Amino acid sequence: METAPLVRELTEARGPSGYEAEVRETIRRHFAAHAREVRVDALGNCIALAPGTAALNARPSIMLAGHMDEIALMVIQIEKGFLRVTEIGGFDPRVLFGQEVLVHGRRVLGGLVVSVPPHFTDPAEREKPVPLNKLFVDVGLPADEVESLVRVGDLITLRPRWSTLANGYASCKSMDDRTAVAVIVLCLEELAQRGHAWDVHGVATVQEEATMAGAITGAYGIQPTIAVAIDVTFGAQPGLSPAETVKMDGGPCIARGPNFHPVIHERLMATARTLEMPVQVETLAGPSGTDAWGIQVSRAGIPCGLVSIPLRSMHSPVETVCLRDIERSARLLAEFICRLPVAFADELVIPDALGAERT
């Protein structure tokens, strides 16, 4: 299917961490179109199963994980009709200032993120950004109406504004990490046309931005043989060093580092070379900040890989991607999966290290 409409549908949907029901519904529909079964687990992960063809008693499985939740705000107090907020996930308050938001109260209200206007502040304060605890959301209604429509604990999301940019680029809120969910949908679509030995669990996880609870518990429940997380990473932009960024439209980024099994990294790279696809290496020296960090240490350990989509302006309303990188990531994963022999699972561990030494 067409990439742009899929990504747009996913990014415009609502799904703050802990309250992913609306976007989960959209995802479930897409998963169901290409997978044999779809289920939702205890904390709300949406899990598609595309069974493999290997014999049932010797069939390894791969879990693909992309998170469906988005960063958001939550009402902590209502003061004279203005909403005081806290964050769910990490915002730069300078990015929130002046932005349009949606307040999900008894009905959805439009709002603006505001602060005391500059004319009324100290000159010294004007030099500094407004911290989150001095920002309010103004829904433009009388205080008593606000009290009847909005309550403590209500969620506030960024108003989606999709922009189709030149050259196959697009911008919207929640490209982090709905583009990854799109990758899983496109991958499942391709897998449905091809044969693969391994079972594939395509998982749209919850709460990655807040607690990683979805990936941690999802991996525990599924118990896959291996996992590949799909997330976004920092595309080159002014002010950032080349050591910490990747190229936009440079292809999917395959990560190296303690979070990732070197054999899985190698095989993903080799698959990209076979497809003559542009691909990049991302180095992550510590926690990856993705679902892979939680999945790797589930139960007795799950070897992981990470495929990342280059993205500019992360955690802002104008996250920007090149749609080709999404398509490439999906094709790469589909090819990787289709080429996995059952025996690949044996390359990742040494069950009998003494015997291996003796032979």
Added chain:
Amino acid sequence: MKEIIKKLTECFGPSGYEAAVRSCISAELPKGVEARVDAMGNLIVHKPAAGKGGRKVMVAAHMDEIGVVVTHVDQKGFLRFGNVGGVRLNPLMGGRVRFADGTIGVIGMEKVDDASRLPALEKFYIDVGAASPGDCPVKVGDVACFHRGFEQLGTRMVAKAMDDRVGCAVILQTLKVMEKSPNDLYFVFTVQEEVGLRGAATSGFGVEPEIAVAVDVTLTGDTPECPPMAVALGAGPTVKIKDGGMLAHAGVKDWLMRTAENAGIAYQREVLVAGTTDACAIQVSRAGVPSGCISIPTRFVHMPSEVVDAGDVEGAVKLLSAALSHPIDIGGEKS
């Protein structure tokens, strides 16, 4: 409930040394109830379901309190110390601590060059009246709790360790007064919450519940120039929506709020910006446990004088009992 709260708050129980609290709670348990202690020291009380069709629910409150641990005995018999859990610096100077054997100490502070800033923990020391390491009754590794008695202030109660002995009192009282339940209930008095939710993580794994509810304290927004929060003493127990470590499961939160509304129990909606509870650890246990929390609004949390309202405490017992005594609907597969 004043008596049990007084008894529990006055127990010695910094994280890792909860035996006295466990013993006090055990003595209060209904006769013949099934109770065991697991490898970490959690006290796990099982109230089997009366009837069928219920869910397996874990209710948790932590026995441990914050305190201090001796890191060095100096040449003049003064003790240097580290924190056990989130000890706040402001109330230390001149405060008193109590060690397991009853030894009392006073907290002193080195001179400060800059009176406008709080000094670091390294600048404090404890005086137990010793003159040298040789005559000091305390050694490196010994822990102490803050030493303050229980007082009543009208309908309010103040003590050290309301966090979370008041929670223990609530779940203990619920266990005693609640009617028969179709649900299979585990009342778990956990250890080491203040140092990383350790007892909750392991007991959550061991009990393997379908649903979990923690009972802990939360802050209030009703004292002078405090950070904004829409929770006040005396306006009822809270149902937690979010805190610094977790998002309460939406279905669990809705179930607790619905229960309160149907039973006419006043409650407050809680969003806590910093700090978390045992529910956070239980939620990510195994394949996931829908979890929530009922909190007791508390002023001056993690200070030696924490203040709660008796009505809020009673309300929490009523809410928890009502919630556990009936069939539970937390939603499920969203269609």
Added chain:
Amino acid sequence: MLLEQLSEASGVSGHEEEVRALLLPAIRDRVDACRVDGIGNLIARKKAKGSSSLRVLVAAHMDEVGLMITLIEESGLLRFAKVGGIDDRVLPARTVLIGDKKIPGVIGVKPVHLSEKGEAEKVMEWKQLSIDIGASSKAEAERLVQRGDYAVFATEYRSMAADLSAWRTVQGKAFDDRAGCAILAELLSERQDFDLIAGFTVQEEVGLRGARVAAYAENPDVAVVVECTGANEVPTTRDVSPSTRLGCGPSITIRDNSFIADARLVELFTNVAVQRGIPHQFKQPNIGGTDAGAIHRSRAGVPSITIAVPARYIHSPAAIMDLNDFENTIALLREALPRLSGALTPLRRDA
């Protein structure tokens, strides 16, 4: 000597292959089974000599802190990131060895003559530094190293003390925790009356990752972590104790930032040390963390303790350790392990 080889091996968190390759031949004749799991832990089993069903996990981590190459610049210089906790102040003017081929490189510094006024007051942040391997272009550099390669400090193992010294100090890198690995390998010479699972873990320095996985898989009843812990005896005017001291024997952890040791195990090790006349000390509470932090909260909980060899300047290019302490650590563990079965009297509700 195994300790020397282990110290000089390259094994940064995430790439412990060389350390595994040294340990496997050292232990293969001492164990009944051995496996490498999906994160790289080397896990060996030595069955009980009797019929006890007690399972004891003894763990030491194979990984060390180090660097990872993140970028190869057009100039041929390399940019890097830190793996694990390294104080930026030990980085300037170091020699490092990169990758499996151990390509040498140096972390260059501005000459003091050309530094600007006030610059000497500021710490050189890791982000400002680069590694020079002598390549004059990106292409030249790429023939020798690649992005994602790991680098270790180039430190040789050497003896410091002369024959007449009361201390037998040695200097080297990665005593944290290759000393623990060497001790664990040594302990495997003896068969116990319980199943001994030796966990040579990975990725401790980036979050106790290997230990968490190993503990879940092996499901032990009790755990002993063998570590190397910091001794900070540089003179100060304040009357405070160093965390541990050289020459005073193995340290017993009562509590650190990652866990509280099981009181019954602390009592056991203390009593054994006293009865057997083995010098010992208590690590100052609330400092650092070890694999016990992950193991003790595995599944439904595992009573755990950490026993450590003191060393000065851990997490820096060169640490100093006393072999007397090293051997006393082995002695304490040798004496205490056989008494583990009796030590774990069950916890009671009413006490």
